[in-house]
Amino acid sequence: MENQTQAQVMSTKDWMITLLISFLPLVGFVMLFVWAFGSNENPNKANWAKAALIWAAIWCVLVFVLWGSIMAAFLAGGSRGFDA
Numbered sequence: 149m150e151n152q153t154q155a156q157v158m159s160t161k162d163w164m165i166t167l168l169i170s171f172l173p174l175v176g177f178v179m180l181f182v183w184a185f186g187s188n189e190n191p192n193k194a195n196w197a198k199a200a201l202i203w204a205a206i207w208c209v210l211v212f213v214l215w216g217s218i219m220a221a222f223l224a225g226g227s228r229g230f231d232a
Contacts, residue, residue, distance in 0.1 A: 155191045166193060170200065177204075 158166075166183075170176040183189050184197035 158190055158192055166196075170197075180204075 169179050172179075180197045180201050183193050184201055186194070189197075
């Protein structure tokens with residue numbers, strides 16, 4: 149078997165700082181990539197960052213589909229006018 153070492157437990161203070169940084173626009177998004185794919189990050193933080201990036205991708209797809217359907221309905225309905 150492989151010799152595995154356990155990751156150090158992240159304290160509440162560490163998580164508070166991590167969440168604060170991740171809430172910052174643009175900086176937080178960049179930091180999610182750094183934490184997710186950095187080689188010397190805590191595995192717990194790396195897994196959390198990967199999950200957050202997956203959720204962000206899901207939300208982007210949902211917003212794109214929603215806006216696409218709204219714009220399609222608007223453009224299709226806009227050509228008939230209000231007195232139809």
